[in-house]
Amino acid sequence: MEKTSKLGAYDANEIETRRYRWWMEQGYFKPSQGDSSYAIVMPPPNVTGILHLGHAMDMAMQDLLTRYQRMRGKRVLWMPGTDHAGIATQTRVESTMKKEEGLTRHDVGREAFIERVWAWKETYAEVIRSQIRRMGASCDWSRERFTMDPGLSAAVREVFVRLYEKGLIYRGNYIINWCPRCETALSDIEVIHEETQGSIYQIVYPLADGTGHVVIATTRPETLFGDVAVAVHPDDERYRHLIGKSLRLPLTDRVIPMIADDYVDPAFGTGAVKITPAHDPNDFEVGRRHGLPQINVMNRDGTLNAHAGAFAGQDRRAARAAILDALRAENALVELPHQLSIGHCERCSTVVEPWLSLQWFVRMEPLAKPAMDVVSSGALRFVPERFEKTYAHWLENIRDWCISRQLWWGHRIPAWHCSACGEITVSRENITVCGHCRSTEIEQDTDVLDTWFSSALWPFSTMGWPEQTEDLADFFPTQVLVTGFDIIYFWVARMVFTSLEFTGQSPFQDVLIHGLVRDAQGRKFSKSLGNGIDPMEVIERYSADALRFMLLTGAGPGQDMRFYEERVEAAQALVTKLWNASRFVMMNLDDAQTEEPDAAALKLADRYILSRLAATVSEVTLKLEAYEFAEAGKAIYEFFWNDFCDWYIELSKVSLYAEGESAADARVVTKRTLRTVLDQALRLLHPFMPFVTEEIWQTMPHDGETIMRAPWPSVRSFKQDDDAEQRMQYVMEIIRTLRTMRQELNLSPSKAIPLLIRPARKREADVCAAAAYLERLCNTSSLMIDPSIVAPDQCATGVLQDAELYVPLLGVIDLDVECARLEKERANLTFEVDRLVAKLANPSFVERAPDAVVAKEREKLVGYEKQRDQVDRELIRLRSVTE
Known part of the structure; x- marks a missing residue:
């Protein structure tokens, strides 16, 4: 097990490179023991060049699911691979040859040209691998596949022969799309x-x-x-x-x-x-x-x-x-x-x-109905559900599929034409004699198969079909396919009907559809617009963690998102916040301290943060199960940034920095709470930000080898504590009110001030119990809490429900400024009162809104009127002092 001694300066490039290499060396991406299997097959990128932001989003989504399910104790397989992309790759190689050598494919011949395409494939497949790794993808590279690997090529021939023997593949003259330049x-x-x-x-x-x-x-x-x-x-x-x-x-x-x-x-x-x-x-x-x-x-x-x-x-x-x-x-x-x-x-x-042309076709009508039935039966689900209509529309208006292409790069059609008898022989193996007349005057069909033909077999051919392999038994059918809406026709439906035809099962349970990544103006990225963004350059400027978080939280399922660099900066700010907060926690932890805090010894702030953790774990888990990555990410962000960093870390300093023997027990509880909450927050964030969370986790006292295999936070491990949250929210409102008063009075946060609090009697115990928190976070020189306190002369007043705050201002602030502040507050309260009075006087609202909603609005009105009355009394008192 690798450990680092401490958290030093944050260096994204060094950490991400080192961590990924370590994960690979340890074999953490391979399926481990688990109660059940969970599999995703990566939509194979074309070996035509580098990946774009759409690929980056696609990879981030799949990796999030993979890491999440791995932490849920599943035996996870994410199968990577690439697609030969027939015409796209052939065109790129032809263009390069023409530009660099002045040659066409016909100048070098079929065999030599195909060798050049294989060389291109090897170069760009490695580029693609490096980009996928840079994104942090935890796919099992030992199982990497390519659509023209020998095993997959054998599966392609097997499918072609079986369909031909069933009469579902035929040759005929039909209208097809024809490119006169590519021919x-x-x-x-x-x-x-x-x-x-x-x-x-x-x-x-x-x-x-x-x-x-x-x-x-x-x-x-x-x-x-x-x-x-x-x-x-x-x-x-x-x-x-x-x-x-x-x-x-x-x-x-x-x-x-x-x-x-x-x-x-x-x-x-x-x-x-x-x-x-x-x-x-x-x-x-x-x-x-x-x-x-x-x-x-x-x-x-x-x-x-x-x-x-x-x-x-x-x-x-x-x-x-x-x-x-x-x-x-x-x-x-x-x-x-x-x-x-x-x-x-x-x-x-x-x-x-x-163009009317003699081509090979798949007869689609017999294959389409089972593919429709699997959705209507619920065995296959689209997320969002609206894309089921897109899928159904294509299958309901199906035409026979032209599968032949007049190219050199691809799976050559396994059919041989006999010049002696004119018959065609289709075979799984290469043949030298006609299957009809035994003549040797035969020639293999020069066409290759449509790229989508081999891609349609991807979920099961990658696992060894037609052989009955262990992978096929363990991981097929897969759980989810993550893809774009634009290939529902061309790929998703074809995978479904081929899988049903040859395995009797749907290839996946869910199809998660994502939208497009567009530029800040809502335009597609394109060479002609010159608005392309290389995800690797974004990673170099920020980090893979930041880019991933931005892409995962940018839009809901099926929605397009706009790429704003400012949002990557905001995600990087979260990485920095995580790093710095972790450094603070680490500096205050004892070595190898992994115990959870004793529930009986928890203070109000400890109870509050553990309750917020419980709520966040529940919400994030529900959102991830529903593929609502953006909502899950936002929930984690709010918890970590606001609840943990802005509030609990500051509150924890009360116990951490307290002196005396009596404070020792409280320090232990606080340290354990800090470690527990940070540990659980890192686990929640890990599927979104794998690199920085692993680096920090390895520095902390922890059980296990890697956060990748640490158990996902359990909703049963922590309980929501409504009482603690309500009491803490009240204390936090006091602190926020005083901070607002400081800002309006132009009082520096570093300046200690006297503070008097007059709580409602029902709140007195809560405020007194939180006195130490108030002294630290309000930076008081003195603190008095008493429901019977009378507002002193020449003081600033803060009004909130169930409490008034007084800050004596003699020698601190100009009273005219305080009166102006109260006048402004009164105007705001009057606006709210008038708004609610008008709303509650509207019969349409009162009669149509639910009773609970109307009651809530009346309660708000009473509260605002009460606060305004308090402000009025304070204004009268201050004016009498200044007169």
Whole structure:
């Protein structure tokens, strides 16, 4: 067990580096013995670069839960790892090659390019590891996983084969998101939509019989050569007589039909739209319903193909301009301004093309229903609950999932095409002969799987599935997934249905959704805005503990938070407060003193702080169980800063610095109370601020090797003492009132003053019992407590319920100043009296508010009137003295 001799100067970087290394060396992050297991799988960061503030918040939340449950006696596993991030990583490596060497992936070939990507992965995976460690993440690094590890790759193949054998994976022509620059299919999350001012084009389509024409509206005239019909709504009276007629396709010799379909919005454009099944997902469905052909007019690189006739070979943008010129020449075009939402490739910003392509798909309908049922049954819970609607909406409107990508980096699809018989063989192992005709003329599919395919298996593939491992038996299903709302569609739902399909269980019990971290103006962090903040730089300026506390207390579940550096400074102030308060406690403790105070020997201040500790333990525990980290952190902050530091530490000095043999027993009780409360406060703070709490705890007398495995404070260990809290609050109100009087009279806190207190008789014993506290914290030169005291001449008066304070002012303060202060106090009291009188005279309030609320307001009114009467008497007395 490592111990430090004392707390010296606080050096965050040195402490955090040393403590994390020690934790690792001792193996504290590995699951230990416990009554039950608790597991979290880390959402794997992409190996594309460094982590951002969103990652930092995500890590802080998971580590808080991990450390909290570890202290609750659970056998905790937090599984770390990284994601290969197919297109994102490939694009970064390609860009680097082009910039540094002037090479493309095609210049070096598939095998050599993949070797370069693996080298990139190794570099950035280590960067990511170091950043996660710098945050204090207590994940089990001995179990670190990567989505393309051999074991996980085997799981990917196993899932692909099983789904294929069940008929849930198939190959077909469908509309997908296509990036002409990356030349690959994209998932919806990889398409960024931007609002822009564009045009809508009205094009004249002549009737084939020469009796008229129809004007259609489109935003994509370059796909005109793929038109196979013009559609109108069946109830649109303008076109009903034309349904079934033929139209001549402009700039071609083709004739296409006029059809009716409910899909058409009569209010859009002219109410007549062109149907291009190969270039629009809605048109694709219309075409399938009507048995229309599919004509793809675009090549992989975004140029028009032979179907475009004279425009073939032109880039789609150039072709659009040329086609529009040709239509204008025939007086067949009207161009109108129109607001558009244009999809761009997330990686290269190229405009994405809806494109008919032969791809691999997962048939989703059979998988979606169990994923919905697991939420409706309560087996899977979203926090906050409102995100269940987001999850359900996607599953209720499910489409088959395009899982193939035209990339080189990723899990290659385990399917082999035979040129001899034309069949496809799907296999768990690499094969050399066709499974149908035994020919050796086979070639593996060149596509790779969508990154989300392997990510969907993350909760169970990381634990060894399909093998029945000990980890799978002990830690699956996991307890909670911590993630952002933006990937509920793309990741959370897919993990749920794959887990249900292959393990029969939901992958986790709870899904904790957090919001985004935004800048101080509420904007997303982005390179284009130049507002990015590196969490590692924040840690270097302050500490990991401060950044963690700020991120954990910045917003409730599901809410976005704004990043203000001032809030990090405030969190660092708490670290400093904790350090300095601990130094004070340590200086006053005897070596190896771990006993708790004797309850029978407790003084009022001791009872008060132990009661506040009990209340705080209860509140913090309840809030953490409900994932309300911000509220839990604020409760700890208020207790430690206000109750412990501002009040109890100051009150404790009465016993600590008292002289004489009779004070020895009180000193022992106070020391034990100080140690007990600090020890418990450190435990409460540890999940939020692991580094500084461990460093301090190791300096204190304690049982056990590390605070990480120290038991969480028990609500049964300390009891709330309402009597002590009420009595202490009364004493504290006296002290606050006198401090206010000092401030208003411009009397320095260091100046000792005489103090007379006239308490109500029912409060006399409480005030007398607290005399020593009042003498120290009020810095009195003399103290008199008597319910029958008469206010002396020329004194300042403080009025509170059940007491009046008198400070003789002769030779201390100008009486005119004291009269002005009392006039100000009277004005404030009059405002409160008038406000409550008006409120209680309002029938709407009196009749509608609960009786207890009305009674409380009447009680307040009586109190304010009583205080005002006391002030009036004091003003009369002072004025008579000065006259």
